[in-house]
Amino acid sequence: MRYFSTRGDQTPRRFCDILLEGLAPDGGLYLPTHYPQVDATQLAQWRTLSYADLAFEILSLYIDDIPAEELHALCVKTYTPEVFGTDEIVPLRELEDGVYLEALSNGPTLAFKDMAMQLLGNLFEYELGRRGEELNILGATSGDTGSAAEYAMRGKKGVRVFMTSPDGRMSPFQQAQMFSLQDANIHNIAIDGVFDDCQDIVKAVSNDLAFKRKYKIGTVNSINWARLLAQVVYYFAGYFQATGSNDRQVSFTVPSGNFGNVCAGHVARMMGLPIHTLVVATNENDVLDEFFRTGVYRVRSAADTHETSSPSMDISKASNFERFVFDLLGRSGERTRALFETEIGRTGRFDLSADPAFALAATRFGFASSRSTHADRLATIRDTDKRFATLVDTHTADGLKAAREHITPGVAMVVLETALPIKFAATLVEALGHEPSRPARFEGIEALPKRVVKLPRDAEAVKAYIAAHCD
Ligand SMILES: *Cc1c(COP(=O)(O)O)cnc(C)c1O
Numbered sequence: 001m002r003y004f005s006t007r008g009d010q011t012p013r014r015f016c017d018i019l020l021e022g023l024a025p026d027g028g029l030y031l032p033t034h035y036p037q038v039d040a041t042q043l044a045q046w047r048t049l050s051y052a053d054l055a056f057e058i059l060s061l062y063i064d065d066i067p068a069e070e071l072h073a074l075c076v077k078t079y080t081p082e083v084f085g086t087d088e089i090v091p092l093r094e095l096e097d098g099v100y101l102e103a104l105s106n107g108p109t110l111a112f113k114d115m116a117m118q119l120l121g122n123l124f125e126y127e128l129g130r131r132g133e134e135l136n137i138l139g140a141t142s143g144d145t146g147s148a149a150e151y152a153m154r155g156k157k158g159v160r161v162f163m164t165s166p167d168g169r170m171s172p173f174q175q176a177q178m179f180s181l182q183d184a185n186i187h188n189i190a191i192d193g194v195f196d197d198c199q200d201i202v203k204a205v206s207n208d209l210a211f212k213r214k215y216k217i218g219t220v221n222s223i224n225w226a227r228l229l230a231q232v233v234y235y236f237a238g239y240f241q242a243t244g245s246n247d248r249q250v251s252f253t254v255p256s257g258n259f260g261n262v263c264a265g266h267v268a269r270m271m272g273l274p275i276h277t278l279v280v281a282t283n284e285n286d287v288l289d290e291f292f293r294t295g296v297y298r299v300r301s302a303a304d305t306h307e308t309s310s311p312s313m314d315i316s317k318a319s320n321f322e323r324f325v326f327d328l329l330g331r332s333g334e335r336t337r338a339l340f341e342t343e344i345g346r347t348g349r350f351d352l353s354a355d356p357a358f359a360l361a362a363t364r365f366g367f368a369s370s371r372s373t374h375a376d377r378l379a380t381i382r383d384t385d386k387r388f389a390t391l392v393d394t395h396t397a398d399g400l401k402a403a404r405e406h407i408t409p410g411v412a413m414v415v416l417e418t419a420l421p422i423k424f425a426a427t428l429v430e431a432l433g434h435e436p437s438r439p440a441r442f443e444g445i446e447a448l449p450k451r452v453v454k455l456p457r458d459a460e461a462v463k464a465y466i467a468a469h470c471d
């Protein structure tokens with residue numbers, strides 16, 4: 001398998017060439033040159049595999065520069081019941097007739113990002129070891145990404161993590177999760193500012209090419225192809241569990257922000273997995289819902305980006321969306337570049353409403369969308385508790401609400417559970433009047449010693465800190 005860019009750079013690259021990269025040099029995102037096809041016979045053979053073996057089968061279609069035994073060992077080491085809580089790894093439970101929740105958030109940080117990040121940690125350690133190199137991961141987080149990255153990279157050889165976050169703005173639980181890590185290769189940096197300031201600092205440091213090269217700065221953001229690929233696996237696992245031995249189709253509803261999760265569903269569907277509809281669920285930050293309803297993609301300003309009670313979906317633009325648009329436009333790098341570089345650069349938006357390709361988003365690619373508000377989340381959390389004695393987090397609540405608007409008779413509907421309720425306890429208390437329970441291993445973490453340094457809103461201060469901690 002070879003990879004190329006969504007903006008026209010056709011230089012063929014292999015998986016490990018792009019594993020440690022962010023954007024392609026021309027500013028596009030990496031995609032495989034084609035989607036390997038999986039037929040009914042293949043699906044039947046995969047149905048009975050363990051999650052780790054299924055992951056290996058799917059990954060090997062895309063990775064030919066890691067020997068099979070070693071790739072298999074990395075999958076087996078990553079997807080264990082010890083780390084993810086159950087033998088199924090992503091167990092499905094039926095909520096009501098034909099509507100299921102697929103649990104993706106039983107990993108170390110209780111959000112679905114662990115599914116990909118845990119594999120990424122092992123892939124990074126493997127590849128850096130093979131090359132005899134080191135990597136310093138610099139990131140910005142408002143919560144879920146940073147903790148997932150830290151728990152995936154803690155103690156890994158050759159990797160250090162420098163994670164910036166807005167001082168005092170994460171939930172106490174999220175702060176405790178990150179700051180309680182005592183591993184020497186994990187550095188928490190609380191910035192005197194907001195999340196956008198953290199992102200600006202990361203950009204400024206990465207734009208200093210001399211510094212970036214000298215200190216081997218990398219990222220683990222959601223545009224990383226390996227993360228997306230790891231997420232393809234649980235669409236297959238969800239499909240197998242929802243269909244049992246019959247061959248009905250399955251729809252998925254995906255609480256969405258940067259379009260990474262649902263883009264993995266798109267890849268699974270392109271491979272031939274019988275997915276009926278991919279429902280994109282958004283909150284008040286409805287960039288994606290607007291596109292799927294109208295054909296207009298409009299990047300929001302910071303002032304126009306709302307702080308909501310499903311904060312991991314609070315985005316102004318969807319960084320993986322370009323991958324889907326590339327497929328929608330018949331994989332034209334030229335047209336994708338014209339939209340994302342020229343049009344967005346000039347006007348902050350593009351409009352495909354009059355383009356025949358736009359209709360294909362629904363008809364050929366199976367996309368639909370919905371939007372929720374804070375009131376919807378509260379209502380869904382209460383209703384799910386009352387009728388099914390099940391607590392869902394705010395993001396999953398956005399998903400459930402959207403799913404109910406796109407039910408097709410005879411088609412199973414799987415809602416991806418992207419976080420556990422304890423991560424967003426304040427809204428659960430608002431909805432139900434009491435705190436959700438927490439897994440035993442998180443009892444009292446707020447009281448643990450914290451390992452964090454406070455720095456001003458200044459890229460130079462962060463650079464100096466990195467330089468001082470890279471022996
Ligand atoms: C990151 C995240 C999302 C959004 O996922 P994308 O891949 O960015 O679309 C949704 N819910 C939770 C809990 C998350 O952490």
